[in-house]
Amino acid sequence: MSDNIVEIDNLSFGYKNRLLHKGINMVFPRGKVVAIMGGSGSGKTTLLRLIGGQLKPVSGQVKVAGKVVHEQDRSGLQALRRKMGMLFQQGALFTDLSVYENVAFPMREHTDLPESMIRDLVMMKLNAVGLRGARNLKATELSGGMARRVALARAVALDPSIIMYDEPFAGLDPISMAVICNLIRNLNDALGATSIIVTHDVQEVFSIADYVYFVANGVVAAEGSPEDLRKSELPFVHQFVHGEVDGPVPFHYAAPDYRQDILRSRNV
Amino acid sequence: MERTTIDLWVGVFAAAGAAALFGLALKVGNFNSATLGETYSVTGAFENIGSLKPRAPVKSAGVVVGRVDNIKFDTNTYEALVTVKVDKRYPFPKDTFANIYTAGLLGEQYIGLEAGGDDKMLQDGDKFSKTQDAVVLEKMISQFLYSKASETNDTKEAE
Amino acid sequence: MFSALAGMFGGIGHRIIDRLWRFGSGLRFFAYILIYSGESFRRLHLTIREIYFTGVLSLIIMLVSAFFVGMVLALQGYNTLQRYGSSEAIGVLVALSLVRELGPVVTALLFAGRAGTAITAEIGLMKATEQLSAMEMMAVSPIARVVAPRFWAGVLSMPLLAALFSMVGVLGGYMVAVPLIGVDSGAFWSQMQASVDFKEDILNGIIKSVVFGVACTLIALFEGFDAPPTAEGVSRATTRTVVNSSLAVLGLDFVMTSFMIVA
Numbered sequence: 001m002s003d004n005i006v007e008i009d010n011l012s013f014g015y016k017n018r019l020l021h022k023g024i025n026m027v028f029p030r031g032k033v034v035a036i037m038g039g040s041g042s043g044k045t046t047l048l049r050l051i052g053g054q055l056k057p058v059s060g061q062v063k064v065a066g067k068v069v070h071e072q073d074r075s076g077l078q079a080l081r082r083k084m085g086m087l088f089q090q091g092a093l094f095t096d097l098s099v100y101e102n103v104a105f106p107m108r109e110h111t112d113l114p115e116s117m118i119r120d121l122v123m124m125k126l127n128a129v130g131l132r133g134a135r136n137l138k139a140t141e142l143s144g145g146m147a148r149r150v151a152l153a154r155a156v157a158l159d160p161s162i163i164m165y166d167e168p169f170a171g172l173d174p175i176s177m178a179v180i181c182n183l184i185r186n187l188n189d190a191l192g193a194t195s196i197i198v199t200h201d202v203q204e205v206f207s208i209a210d211y212v213y214f215v216a217n218g219v220v221a222a223e224g225s226p227e228d229l230r231k232s233e234l235p236f237v238h239q240f241v242h243g244e245v246d247g248p249v250p251f252h253y254a255a256p257d258y259r260q261d262i263l264r265s266r267n268v
Numbered sequence: 269m270e271r272t273t274i275d276l277w278v279g280v281f282a283a284a285g286a287a288a289l290f291g292l293a294l295k296v297g298n299f300n301s302a303t304l305g306e307t308y309s310v311t312g313a314f315e316n317i318g319s320l321k322p323r324a325p326v327k328s329a330g331v332v333v334g335r336v337d338n339i340k341f342d343t344n345t346y347e348a349l350v351t352v353k354v355d356k357r358y359p360f361p362k363d364t365f366a367n368i369y370t371a372g373l374l375g376e377q378y379i380g381l382e383a384g385g386d387d388k389m390l391q392d393g394d395k396f397s398k399t400q401d402a403v404v405l406e407k408m409i410s411q412f413l414y415s416k417a418s419e420t421n422d423t424k425e426a427e
Numbered sequence: 428m429f430s431a432l433a434g435m436f437g438g439i440g441h442r443i444i445d446r447l448w449r450f451g452s453g454l455r456f457f458a459y460i461l462i463y464s465g466e467s468f469r470r471l472h473l474t475i476r477e478i479y480f481t482g483v484l485s486l487i488i489m490l491v492s493a494f495f496v497g498m499v500l501a502l503q504g505y506n507t508l509q510r511y512g513s514s515e516a517i518g519v520l521v522a523l524s525l526v527r528e529l530g531p532v533v534t535a536l537l538f539a540g541r542a543g544t545a546i547t548a549e550i551g552l553m554k555a556t557e558q559l560s561a562m563e564m565m566a567v568s569p570i571a572r573v574v575a576p577r578f579w580a581g582v583l584s585m586p587l588l589a590a591l592f593s594m595v596g597v598l599g600g601y602m603v604a605v606p607l608i609g610v611d612s613g614a615f616w617s618q619m620q621a622s623v624d625f626k627e628d629i630l631n632g633i634i635k636s637v638v639f640g641v642a643c644t645l646i647a648l649f650e651g652f653d654a655p656p657t658a659e660g661v662s663r664a665t666t667r668t669v670v671n672s673s674l675a676v677l678g679l680d681f682v683m684t685s686f687m688i689v690a
Contacts, residue, residue: 054563
């Protein structure tokens, strides 16, 4: 078996007639923190859903732990998903449960552990994210950063070997951002897991990632370690890393010629 | 924990619902169609059954002893064949009289049984030997008018 | 002109196909619920919790409505029956209309408005905030964990609510008929008992309410599950729950009544 826990092989995916991904190749080595970066709407989150088996590729394949995800039956998919933990954009905590019950949820669903052991495990996980004291709060009473941390504790509740993060930094204040940033790296190393971070926050992710993929126009536009990419002369990477308005990533969504468009609309 | 109070409320709810069902069954409704135990069927031929319906009661001395099971039309005799199911607890003599009565002036129609004096009892599949048709209001009125008319004719002739 | 007409018919056709499509996926959804029900029965406390939310919390509005419906029936019934000199039959009228029709139907309509909308909004929001997705990624089926318990809670609650509705409605009728109008209490009950049949009337009413329970809960769950994950999508889905449930209840009521009366 290869040393890559997740392999994406010539993957294409799209809705209706518009292809979002056109032959993507990526590998995620064990124990590493790998970031997938790209502009909004470049299909980064969709990649996570493809890895998690919530979507089926048009062509190509995703392999997790050597198994092709979209060829799994229900029980096979369940088995694969139990190796994964995912942090959703807004945390996606269960609003009808308390913080404690949210973290206990995967344990209750997938194990027959006695209540005392579940309690110990929940305390451990909550302690790791620094929210042991908030265990009796309702999920709706948490601030954005706290909700994200509880969701992180829930995502790692069953000690997954792959942890996926969907925009973990979006909408957080700088302090919460730094906290989450540290947690991602520390949890990854403590659990010996592989982390996949989908984000567009360059500075934060460059400080913790081992390897970075840039996705643009449905293909991997650039890849390398953060240091390589910072020095990269590729126009797209340069634009993205330094946040320039126009460049290879156009300001305009693909449209017919402006003048023709206006003339045509006048004729209708 | 709060789960126990929820359990309590659900328990109260289920108990109240069950009690309401029992209340409906015992206080509001009756078990007329449900409580006929074992039955035997007897058939009767009527020239006119009026508006008798399946499941109409079969009464004797005012007590419900059975129900009308089905009603057919006999194309040989041009009569209505009514099959009734009578509770096994109530045996009737062979020469029992089956009448079609109306409850009140405009009420539903039912079959009344008047026991005869035969030693032998009706068995499953037997026929009523004596039947009396439903009273049809229009017929009764026309009969009444006819007899009145003939009465006046008689008196005229007598004069 | 022609193209406008073609567009109009095309639009109608499109909507019909869309409806059929949704109807089909609703039935598939129903099948999934049944398949996953086993998993949810094993953890009964989930269903009990949902019975609390759908059944117990709907109780107050049901009972108050039932009492008023019963009182109105008695008043209206008395007004008509006394012209024929049979005001004792008022108990029969109240009981039969409640047990056969108003109990199951009004309960189902109130249920759609009270519990159905709550279910749709809750599931729609869970979907919009990715809670269902999160559950799926944790290898937990949202249909088994979230949908099936709510379904069975609705199906179990509805006949209980309908029975309570009928019973309280009869009591409301009694309150008007006996102390207020002065009908004899004995006549009220005995006439009622003489003409309300357990199998023909009460049992058929219960069958109706079970069917309504399936229809209303299924519609509420499906609309929530199918709602676009936006604020507007959820609010539209909630409206659709009320409209579709009411239509389904009234339509099914006609179909079932015609079967029950003919049979």
